[in-house]
Amino acid sequence: MVFLEFEKPLEQLYEQLEKVKEVGENGVVDMQSTIEELEGKIKQTRRDIYANLTGWQRVQLSRHPERPYTLYYIEQMCRKFVELHGDRCYGDDKAIVGGIGNLDGQTVVIIGHQKGVNTKMRQYRNFGMANPEGYRKALRLMKLAERFGFPVITLIDTPGAFPGIEAEERGQAEAIARNLFEMAQLRVPIVCAVIGEGASGGAIGIGLGDHVMMLENTWYSVISPESCSSILWRSWDYKEQAADALKLTAEDMHGFGIVDEIVKEPHGGAHSSPEEMAKTLKRQLKKAIAAVQEKSVEQMVEDRINKYVAIGPVTHAK
Structure with missing residues (x-):
C-alpha cells in the first residue's frame, strides 16, 4: 500500500497490524483480540483523517499512484469495448482513449484521459497530457456518436493539455476551442x-x-496549485495556500454551479476499493444519461447552452 504524507498515522497502524498478525500466525500467542482492536483503530483513524480534508490533500488523493484510471473504469463498467484510434489528420494520441462500449445493453461512446499505471506506461501516455490530435480524435468520436445517436461519456483526469511547442504548432488552442464549440451543439x-x-x-x-x-x-481548476504558487509567490512552497485559494474541490465546484453532482468515494479514496468505485460511477452515469434522454434534442441543446451561459455572468458597472 502507498500512503500519502497525511496518512502516516494509518501507515503506522498497518505496520503494527502486520507484526501482530505474524505473531498470531506463529501460533505462540492468541492475538485475535489485539488484531480486532487494531482494525477498529484503523477504521476510526481513517474516518478522522478523511472527515476534514484540505484542498491540497484532495489534490494529493486525485494523484494517488494506485487510483483507478479511465481504462480501468471502462473495463469494469462495459460488457464490451472497442477502442478507436486516430484523428484522421495527424496521428493517434495515447493520452486520450476512446471508443464504443456496451453499458448494460446501451451503446455509448466513452472518451477519457489515460495517465498510465507505471513509469513506462506514463511515458507512453504522456502522463495524460493530450496533444491537439487527442482532442481531434475525441471530437471525431463525438461526431460518430451523434451520427448513430449514441450518448457520450467523458472521463476527465489530466494535469493539463500538453504545453510543448509541437502541440502549439499543431493548433492546441484551436483544437480545444473547436471541441467546446461542437460539444455545445452536439445532438446527443x-x-x-x-x-x-x-x-x-x-x-x-x-x-x-x-x-x-x-x-x-x-x-477542477484553471491552474494547478503548484503553478499558481510559482506565479504568485515565485515558489512551489505555497502550493497548499494556493489550493485553498483556488477553491478547486468538488464541494467548491458544486457550490459555484460548475458541476451538477458529487460522487461519493469509498472511505480511503477510490484507490482503496476500485471495484466499488467503478460500480458507483457506473450507476450514476446511467442515471444521468437516462435523465438527459427524457428531453427532446432541441431542449437538451438549449439547456446545455444556457447552463454554460449562466456560469460567471458578466455585470456592467453603472
Missing part, C-alpha cells in the same frame, strides 16, 4: 465525470456536457 447526451485531476483547458476540452459530475476526492 453528454455526461462528464472528473475522476482525478481536472486541470485547465486540458480538462474542459472534453468536459462540456449536459451533466457534469466530480468524484469526491478530485479537483
Whole structure:
C-alpha cells in the first residue's frame, strides 16, 4: 500500500497490524483480540483523517499512484469495448482513449484521459497530457456518436493539455476551442465525470456536457496549485495556500454551479476499493444519461447552452 504524507498515522497502524498478525500466525500467542482492536483503530483513524480534508490533500488523493484510471473504469463498467484510434489528420494520441462500449445493453461512446499505471506506461501516455490530435480524435468520436445517436461519456483526469511547442504548432488552442464549440451543439447526451485531476483547458476540452459530475476526492481548476504558487509567490512552497485559494474541490465546484453532482468515494479514496468505485460511477452515469434522454434534442441543446451561459455572468458597472 502507498500512503500519502497525511496518512502516516494509518501507515503506522498497518505496520503494527502486520507484526501482530505474524505473531498470531506463529501460533505462540492468541492475538485475535489485539488484531480486532487494531482494525477498529484503523477504521476510526481513517474516518478522522478523511472527515476534514484540505484542498491540497484532495489534490494529493486525485494523484494517488494506485487510483483507478479511465481504462480501468471502462473495463469494469462495459460488457464490451472497442477502442478507436486516430484523428484522421495527424496521428493517434495515447493520452486520450476512446471508443464504443456496451453499458448494460446501451451503446455509448466513452472518451477519457489515460495517465498510465507505471513509469513506462506514463511515458507512453504522456502522463495524460493530450496533444491537439487527442482532442481531434475525441471530437471525431463525438461526431460518430451523434451520427448513430449514441450518448457520450467523458472521463476527465489530466494535469493539463500538453504545453510543448509541437502541440502549439499543431493548433492546441484551436483544437480545444473547436471541441467546446461542437460539444455545445452536439445532438446527443453528454455526461462528464472528473475522476482525478481536472486541470485547465486540458480538462474542459472534453468536459462540456449536459451533466457534469466530480468524484469526491478530485479537483477542477484553471491552474494547478503548484503553478499558481510559482506565479504568485515565485515558489512551489505555497502550493497548499494556493489550493485553498483556488477553491478547486468538488464541494467548491458544486457550490459555484460548475458541476451538477458529487460522487461519493469509498472511505480511503477510490484507490482503496476500485471495484466499488467503478460500480458507483457506473450507476450514476446511467442515471444521468437516462435523465438527459427524457428531453427532446432541441431542449437538451438549449439547456446545455444556457447552463454554460449562466456560469460567471458578466455585470456592467453603472
